[in-house]
Amino acid sequence: MEQKAVQDFYPDDVAHCYGCGRLNEHGHQIKSFWDGDETVAKFFPKEYHTAIPGFVYGGLLASLIDCHGTGTAALVSYRLENRNYDTLPPFRFVTASLQVDFLRPTPLGGELELRGKIIEVKGKKVISEITISSNGAITARGVVVAVQMPESFLIK
């Protein structure tokens, strides 16, 4: 199971996220996997995801960090309960806070790698550190505080 992306198993009613929902045809559809004790996702920015010409828009980087952070929170929650991603109830997280440091410009025109490390799991909260690398060099680093989505968020 662990070689599959957790987002591929989100129930349909929570699979429309612009960042990671497989049912959002306009969105980024990022996929978060385990790689040992770290989580990983890849993303290839479009040519129009520009900050200044030649570099990736910081808002996109913040979005990717945000979504890989919630994906990482779901991944670790299933792992801690030793559950497959298709078992119920699903783990689905929303972001409580996001902090991003833009360390250097991120070149536009190549694949980005996001890597996540778990900092803390406490109750319904998961804190992770997410880095973005381009050609092996870290260009942005963030911390995501994710909390399990309250049932009340769902519009019935």
Next chain:
Amino acid sequence: MEQKAVQDFYPDDVAHCYGCGRLNEHGHQIKSFWDGDETVAKFFPKEYHTAIPGFVYGGLLASLIDCHGTGTAALVSYRLENRNYDTLPPFRFVTASLQVDFLRPTPLGGELELRGKIIEVKGKKVISEITISSNGAITARGVVVAVQMPESFLIK
């Protein structure tokens, strides 16, 4: 001059930002204005800017905060030098760090208002607090540390 958006005066070679560049036809093209001692921008999310159905994607909110933060930095820089936006050299900022607290879900389907307050201006750095409101209620709050873009960022 101050009733015009600062982004409308960015030189062409720095007007492609996905968040605020008037020359990026795929992007958000946000416009930041003064309103007294605060800055303001409006944005109407698209129906696909979904987090979970009915609510706005947090990554979009982070992007808007980021871009209105750099716009706010430019606005205050011109004001402090008592310069019109079309005078040279232009003030153009990039984000060094971004912190966002998502206070409550942001309903999808209405206009959002971003408001900026200057926290600190020090040398080439401007720190601002940016809030996002929906129907008069603040749903997200962020702090943006913006720094003047080094000339070396420009690809000649």
